[in-house]
Amino acid sequence: MTSVGSIATTLSPTRETLSSSQLLSSSISSLSSASSRQTSSQITKIYRQASTLFLTRRLPESLSTILPVITPPPVDDTNADPEPSPISKAGKTTRVKVWSLYLTILNAVLELDPDEGKQTFGSSEWRSLVSKVRDGEVWEEVVKNGYGGVEGDVDSDVVINLATLLLTHARTQKVNQQRLENYLASSTTPNLDISSRLQSPNPPRNRNLSPAKGSGTDTPRDLNARVKILELYTLHVLLRNNEWDYAREFISISSVLDEERREAFLQALESLQEEQKESERIEKEQQRYQEEQLKRDMEEARRRRIENEERERKREEEERLKRDKARGGSEVDYGVEDTPARPGSSRSKSSVKAGSTKGSSHKKSTSNSSLTARSAPPAKKVPPTLTTRAGNIISNVMKLVEEMTKNFKTKPMFLLQFLAFIIGLLAILSRRDVKERIKRIMGGAWAKVRQTAGMGVKVSYI
Structure with a gap:
């Protein structure tokens, strides 16, 4: 009996110690839950304020309101460990809302016109925001500030928003592909076996190790989110990187997709590939048509240039013939000579030219008396008649007009x-x-x- 009593006496302090430790742990958990609720309420209030500012298109104020929630607070002591950001202590719903609003604000910032963005945020800040999204640095920011640097703990809805943002604005999809592959490799596959979860007496509740673990990752909603991530990865990101074969292979071996969804994904992939081939064919046809049109335009321009040159050459030839004809006609009609003739032949030429202006009967008499005219003394020069003088005047006026026309063409200053x-x-x-x-x-x-x-x-x- 004594031994039993001593054993009972010995066990009683242990029970008291256990009860006190349970009370201490319950008080600590109640305090932590109270502080968590207080933090979540403050974050929710800030989220509503930032949402209101965003809906009124006050982007700088909305961004400055949401930034203190998603960034770690500054530390005065350099040796102390940095404190996590307030959003890392919030619940899943609040986390998803805050990060989604932040990514939506960044998307609106990048959709601004460059001049408007620089005027709204300032040149340096606007360029920093644009570079953060286009280079994919925003993904690392979300993982580091919101999930303690653990890639697989990021909420699936946040991953979808991040992938969509980079798919729209990133310079290249290589970073987006790498981040999605890291997430798919590090995150656990959803487990829809509810019986095994019900059999476990105490499911893990420590959220500091992994915010996403034990927070509804094995639900049908999470499975739908995982399918959405696979859709973005296989039907958008990989195709942007021109990895069609790898996308088809990934869809075929994926354990998340059932037969119906796998078939739908493969059909969508085939249709997208056919559309790409058709667009490439149309683009080649348009390029070939443009090249042929350019060639036809060049041939037409060359043909017109040749026709213009031929027309100009004919016009110059006609003008030259007209000038020669006018010069020759004036010499035949009126006996005008440009160079002085020899003394022995001047009178005979003038007499022949003067005789040619008379009628055909006079020509016959002149031809009959040509033998006698050689031995006869030179006849006197016939004075020009009124008709001859009028012809000379008209000829001189025509020459004057031709010279003026030529001067107008060759000498613009003359005009x-x-x-x-x-x-x-x-x-x-x-x-x-x-x-x-x-x-x-x-x-x-x-x-x-x-x-x-x-x-x-x-x-x-x-």
Whole structure:
């Protein structure tokens, strides 16, 4: 009995110690849960405020409001461990909302016009935000600040938003492909066996090790999210990197997809490949058509240039023939010679040219008396008649017009000088004293003409 009593006495402090430790752990858990609830409420309040600012298109204020939640607080002591960001202590729903809003704000920033973005955020800050998204640095920021650097712990909805953001704005999809492969390799495959989960008496509740573990990763909703990630990876990212065969192989061996979804993915992949081939064919056809059109345009331009050159050559030839004809006709009609002839042949040539202007009967008489004309003394030069003088005047006027036309074509300044001369002449004639003087001169001349005509009439009458 004594031994049993001593054993009971010995066990009683142990029970008391266990009860006290349980009370201490329960108090600590209650305190931690209370602080977590307080943090979640503060984050939710900040999220609503940032959402309101974003909906009113106040992007700088919305971004500055959400940044303190997703970035670690500054540490005064350099030797102390850095504290995690407030968002890492929040629940899954709050985490997903905050990160989704942050990525949505970044997407709106990158959709701004460059001038508008620089004016709204400042040149350096806007370039920093754009570079963060286009280089894929935003993915590392989310993993480091929100999930303690563990790639597989990132919520599936956040992964979908990150992949979509990089798919839209990244310079290359290599970073997006690498990040998705790391996530798919490090994250666990969803387990839909509910019976095994119900049999475990105490499921793990320590969220500091992995925020995503034990937070609904084995639900049908998470399976749908995983299928969505596979869709982005196989039907968008890999195709942007021109890895069609690897995408087909990945879909065929994926354990997440059932037969129906696998068949749908493969059909979508085939249709996308056919569309790409068709677009490439259309692009080649358009490029070939543009090249042929350019070749036709060049041939047409060359043909028009040859026609213009031929037309210009014919026009110059016709003008040259006209000038030669006009020069030859004036010499035949009026006996004008450009160079002085020899003394022995000048009179005979002038007599032949003067005789050619008379009628055909005169030509016959001239031909009959040509033998006698050689021994006869040189005849006197026939004075030009009124018709000959009029022809000479008309010929000189035509030559003057031709010379003026030639000067207009070859010497543009001659046209300006001629216009200046005409304008000066008109200006002089517009003066009143000049007009009166011209009138007096014309009146005197007309009076002399009338007197001459009157005297002629009297003489003819007599």
